[in-house]
Amino acid sequence: MSETKEKLIISGLTKKFSKNEGVENINISVKERELLTLLGPSGCGKTTILRAIGGFNKIDSGKIILDGNEIQDMPPEERPTGMVFQSYNLWPHMTVYENMAFGLQIRKHSKSQMKEEINEMLRLVRMEGMEKKYPGQLSGGQQQRIAIARALVLKPSLLLLDEPFSALDAKIRGQMREELKRIQREAGLTVIFVTHDQEEAMAISDRIAVMRRGFMDQVGSPEDIYDNPRTRFVAEFIGEMNFLSEGGKEYAVRPEDITMEKSADGDCTILELMSLGHYTQAIVEMPVGGELKVFMEKDIARNFDTGDRVNCIYNRKQTFAA
Numbered sequence: 001m002s003e004t005k006e007k008l009i010i011s012g013l014t015k016k017f018s019k020n021e022g023v024e025n026i027n028i029s030v031k032e033r034e035l036l037t038l039l040g041p042s043g044c045g046k047t048t049i050l051r052a053i054g055g056f057n058k059i060d061s062g063k064i065i066l067d068g069n070e071i072q073d074m075p076p077e078e079r080p081t082g083m084v085f086q087s088y089n090l091w092p093h094m095t096v097y098e099n100m101a102f103g104l105q106i107r108k109h110s111k112s113q114m115k116e117e118i119n120e121m122l123r124l125v126r127m128e129g130m131e132k133k134y135p136g137q138l139s140g141g142q143q144q145r146i147a148i149a150r151a152l153v154l155k156p157s158l159l160l161l162d163e164p165f166s167a168l169d170a171k172i173r174g175q176m177r178e179e180l181k182r183i184q185r186e187a188g189l190t191v192i193f194v195t196h197d198q199e200e201a202m203a204i205s206d207r208i209a210v211m212r213r214g215f216m217d218q219v220g221s222p223e224d225i226y227d228n229p230r231t232r233f234v235a236e237f238i239g240e241m242n243f244l245s246e247g248g249k250e251y252a253v254r255p256e257d258i259t260m261e262k263s264a265d266g267d268c269t270i271l272e273l274m275s276l277g278h279y280t281q282a283i284v285e286m287p288v289g290g291e292l293k294v295f296m297e298k299d300i301a302r303n304f305d306t307g308d309r310v311n312c313i314y315n316r317k318q319t320f321a322a
Contacts, residue, residue, distance in 0.1 A: 082151030
């Protein structure tokens with residue numbers, strides 16, 4: 001990604017709704033064909049940034065530069081961005097074809113050109129043959145594909161996705177993540193994706209910006225965010241984590257970075273074992289009080305039972321800022 005040119009540059013972006021609500025002095029860039037995820041709890045400002053890029057939030061100050069041009073003062077319809085909302089926003093009284101043709105008609109495309117471009121996008125999202133169906137005749141996953149296709153048919157320079165899969169059940173959500181990555185790869189898209197689901201962010205992102213209270217706590221690859229959290233908030237928010245104190249210092253240990261050894265005089269006790277498919281989770285009571293969460297491969301877990309005395313070895317400790 002390092003050799004790819006910057007597609008989007010956000011500099012000093014501030015949008016405040018009140019003293020404690022909004023974002024302040026946001027600085028970040030997105031590279032061509034990159035998928036950047038804004039990740040954080042509700043109210044942290046991630047959707048505020050997305051809507052500012054799309055032109056739906058007028059910013060207080062700062063610059064939004066897309067393809068070398070400042071766009072912060074442009075109305076949404078003039079920006080080279082496409083936005084897909086959580087609620088799909090498909091018009092129920094229009095067929096799939098009519099939904100997709102609407103923006104092209106405004107741009108005065110010919111009927112033959114519209115048909116060709118709509119068919120191309122339907123192939124891309126694997127929804128060929130659905131042109132005459134209405135949104136109410138489609139499943140949630142199918143509606144979301146059409147919403148993405150409708151945004152892409154206008155050939156945006158940047159695709160903005162606001163929690164697009166949150167209304168889907170877990171299995172369909174997983175399938176849609178894979179589909180999004182395929183569509184991004186095949187169409188060469190640059191994407192900004194908003195979610196509060198850290199598993200989703202880890203699965204699809206080239207980079208993640210973890211947000212808290214209107215600021216970005218850490219920006220990096222999924223691997224870097226997971227392995228080297230800079231703050232306790234990031235350490236808590238991304239994946240499972242145990243927090244321990246030793247010698248007056250606090251550090252963190254991932255459950256998969258703990259090895260248990262059975263010992264008659266071990267200083268820990270297994271309280272609970274739970275099979276989670278390809279791995280087993282153990283809850284272990286520590287000698288000074290408190291509990292540890294440990295992940296083991298299921299073959300190794302067969303050697304342990306509830307009530308076993310064990311010693312816990314920390315293979316990797318992580319430190320972080322406050």
